[in-house]
Amino acid sequence: MSGALAGRRIVISAGPTFEDIDPARFLGNRSSGKMGFAIAGEAARRGAEVVLVAGPVHLSTPDGVRRVNVRSAAQMHQAVMDAMPCDVYIGAAAVADFTPRAALDRKLKKQPGQDVLLLELVKTRDILAEVAALAQRPDLVVGFAAETNDVAAYARGKLERKGLDMICANQVGLPGCGFESDDNALLVIDAAGDRPLGPATKSALAGQLLDLIGQRLHGAEA
Numbered sequence: 001m002s003g004a005l006a007g008r009r010i011v012i013s014a015g016p017t018f019e020d021i022d023p024a025r026f027l028g029n030r031s032s033g034k035m036g037f038a039i040a041g042e043a044a045r046r047g048a049e050v051v052l053v054a055g056p057v058h059l060s061t062p063d064g065v066r067r068v069n070v071r072s073a074a075q076m077h078q079a080v081m082d083a084m085p086c087d088v089y090i091g092a093a094a095v096a097d098f099t100p101r102a103a104l105d106r107k108l109k110k111q112p113g114q115d116v117l118l119l120e121l122v123k124t125r126d127i128l129a130e131v132a133a134l135a136q137r138p139d140l141v142v143g144f145a146a147e148t149n150d151v152a153a154y155a156r157g158k159l160e161r162k163g164l165d166m167i168c169a170n171q172v173g174l175p176g177c178g179f180e181s182d183d184n185a186l187l188v189i190d191a192a193g194d195r196p197l198g199p200a201t202k203s204a205l206a207g208q209l210l211d212l213i214g215q216r217l218h219g220a221e222a
């Protein structure tokens with residue numbers, strides 16, 4: 001198979017992470033995994049060797065993709081690091097920024113008269129920033145930014161702080177884009193400038209994003 005992605009090793013994270021509080025409860029988010037799975041499927045169709053590190057989602061594995069299932073941010077971190085080195089890393093997962101300090105082994109019971117519960121949360125490791133700082137760094141590290149407001153400005157901040165090559169900003173909190181929806185719209189930001197993609201289906205956007213990634217890889221070799 002020919003094309004810029006043929007034979008490249010691409011690691012993609014997708015879906016939410018669930019951070020357990022006790023055996024009955026967890027902290028999660030609304031990511032369905034659709035965006036990351038669409039990218040994984042399209043990359044495999046283009047001949048890439050794809051490892052998809054998937055949080056807890058109800059989606060079938062795209063053809064030709066090696067899937068590693070995880071639950072928590074810590075497990076996602078481990079699975080992504082185990083999948084290194086690679087040519088391209090794409091962080092489409094909505095990874096929890098904080099996790100309970102320790103998961104309880106028994107169900108948390110409310111006390112008589114208790115009106116407030118304080119949960120102590122500790123920061124998770126930033127998988128994307130750590131991948132971008134690896135000695136054997138991927139040629140391209142691509143992040144996503146899910147924002148409710150000031151989308152481009154926050155995304156640009158993440159691109160710089162995390163040492164990324166490219167970031168795909170998307171609006172969340174509105175119907176018809178972002179979490180759970182079959183459609184989305186992306187603002188792809190890199191050194192070449194800002195490119196809006198969509199609105200379109202997540203599978204169409206996956207193709208457009210992989211075209212840009214292919215051009216970047218090709219440019220780096222030329």
Ligand code: PMT
Binds near residue numbers: 035095147170181
């Ligand atoms: O799954 P869907 O329902 O299809 O929805 C798609 C999506 C909205 C989840 C996706 O398009 C998206 O925006 N994914 C990133 C969501 C997110 O968590 O963004 P963030 O701005 O909080 O994180 C920025 C980047 O850092 C992301 O690439 C994230 O994967 C990464 N990160 C964050 C925290 C952490 N501890 N480790 C990370 O790697």
